[in-house]
Amino acid sequence: MSSAQQLDQWLTAAAAGDRRAFAQLYAATSGRLFALLLRVLVRRELAEEALQDSYVRIWLKAASFDPQRSGALTWMASIARHRALDLLRACHAEDALTDNIDDGIDDARLHPAWIDTRERPGERAEQDQALERLQRCMKHMDPAQRRALELAFFDGYTHEELARIMNVPLGTVKGRIRRGLARLRGIIGIR
Known part of the structure; x- marks a missing residue:
């Protein structure tokens, strides 16, 4: 059984409430998700917070995982990336407020808990639909190119890491990614 299949099994078992499978899933994937979050958020404390929040969401949403649509790691990375973007939005909103504060304003009134950083209605649904369309398009690609793109863009691996995996x-990896992106543009219809 491949490691990707094992991750799919653990996530499916976690959806059924298997805490041990979830612990194994966490042990096998937390390092990669943390690296992805750290690249996006830069600050370690934010990445740690996002990682914890991501695994809570993964546990709660595990029943919606469909191994026919994507691999477990890709699905989990998408949840983590969304959480990282949510935190970035919250940080930018907080920074914008604190940049415009007069010294006479009571800082307690501007606590981040009072700032509405929720997505606009339907934004999450639009993102999910776009991801579904992308995944459908990627099914029409060469499997090696698709795998290289998924590992690079969804899982955050570098070209060097991909060559090892x-x-x-290294040149083959770069070529697969370049040709895969060109093929994806053709399938989607982007010039």
Whole structure:
């Protein structure tokens, strides 16, 4: 059984309430998700917060995971990325408020808990639909190119890491990604 299949099994078991499977899933994936979050958020404390929030959401949403649509790690990385973007929005909103504060304003009134950083209605649904369309388009691609794109863009691996994971030369990885992006543009209809 491949590691991707094992992750799918653990996530499916977690959806049924299996805490041990969830612990194994966490142990196998938390390092990669943390690296992804750290790249997006830069600040370690924010990445740690996002990681914890992501796994809570993964546990709560595990029943919506469909291994026919994506791999477990891709699905989990999407949840983590959304959480990181939510935190970035919250930080930017807080920074914008504190930049415009007069010294006479009571800072307690501007606590982040009072700032509405929720997404606009339907934004999450639009993002989910766009991801579904992308995943459908990617099913029409060469499997090696699709895997390279998923690992690079959804899981956050560098080209060098991909070369090791896929056991191919670095130039082959770069070519697969370049050709995969070109193929994806053609499927989607972007010039």
